Amino acid sequence: MKKYILLLGFLLPALNLFAVDGVLLIHKNFNLEDHWYKTVYENAPNIATTGKVYQDEFFFINVVFGNYKADKNGHMNVVYDIKVTNPENEIYFQQKDIPAIETDGLNPKGVYIARGNIKINLEKDKPLGKYKVEAVLKDKIEGSEKKLEGDFQLAEFEGEEPVKNDDELGEWMMNYYKKPEPGKVLANYLYYGKSALSESDSSFVPMFAFVLNVFNNNMFLVPIALEEYKKVDLKAKLYLLWLFRYSDYDFKDFFAGLKGDEKTAYEKIKDVEYVKNPYKSIEDGGQLDALWGEFFATGSYKPVKRLVEVLEYGKYNDRVDNYKNITSPTKKDKEELLKGAIFGAAVKSLLSNCSRHDLVFDYCYFAYENEKDLDAGARSWLASLLKNVLKQKDKEK
Helix, strand or coil, rough: EEEEEHHHHHHHCCCCCCCCCCEEEECCCCCCCHHHCCCHHHHHHEEEEEEEEEEEEEEEEEEEEEEECEECCCCCEEEEEEEEEEECCCCCCCCCEEEEEEEEEECCCCCCCCCCCCCEEEECCCCEEEEEEEEEEECCCCEEEEEEEEEEEEECCCCCCCCCCHHHHHHHHHHHCCCHHHHHHHHHHHHHHHHHHHHHHHHHHHHHHHHHHHHHHCCCHHHHHHHHHHCCHHHHHHHHHHHHHCCCCCHHHHCCCCCHHHCCCHHCCCCCCCCCCCCCCCCCHHHHHHHHHHHHCCHHHHHHHHHHHHHHHHCCHHHHHHHHCCCCCCCHHHHHHHHHHHHCCCCHHHHHHHHHCHHHHHHHHHHHCCCCCCCHHHHHHHHHHHHHHHHHHHCCC
């Protein structure tokens, strides 16, 4: 079961106006602070909380709070206690007086994520069932307290059904960052390997980058993937071999045990670079695809910022049209042609995704306002892009 809270829009009017108050979040979002602090206020980030986690799956507990008081010098001091109790009513985790905020100068009417991001995974020896979470916010300046409660079910992973068609796959992938469901990623990746989509070379990089990012953040999937490997045909095994090859997990012993066709398949890919590092020099469109795959898997600001930086290639924008007039193109001409083409692809993808995803628009706006080292040309192109998106949104109202 998933629960959804439209945090800023919902939380502000709901908080007690006379004492510290807050909301307890149990969630699977690895980039909560990006969603919270790098978004436009009017767009109020949607944070999906969860009511179920699997054994060994990482998840997070955060406290969001507001309505604290400052002393006459503007000093604020809020702490909180946190306790997780298992189905047998035993304390699994407890910590007291975690600093939520202890600083000067912040707006006391603001809503903030408490410091002390709690990351948990419950191993297979932990009892299955309902776990209770209790947090107590304490405003040391005012002397007020607020008790917050939540719960989740710890379940054994028994498999997930894949999507039913290619449209569902695309929809799931493009919206994954809004409501992470890592338990579905292997089933849907193997579905992709059987689908007509996999016959297009251009679809592999964004899909693989997406799956790889989810897999690396959710190592509870490793033994599940190894078991799945034993059940599938050679074509499906090849997709899993790609995943194991690039995973942050060490599959050295697994690779050493491969034989026959499986060993041959691995030997063909073990030294192949599926895409060049997109955080170094951008030299082909596949790197842009990898960045989008990372964003849709994580909802992180980092890949969008990198895509914005690519707009500095705007200085080569005219090379695509002018290239046909060059009778004897030099190496430099060809390099600038490529950069012009990459720029066009970056603009097209940013425009499309800014229009479809508020979070992409917010990240681009944040980059424009806050990335002081952004290339002047990239900043100018970004301003134009944001204006075009806003103009289009106004037309659609």
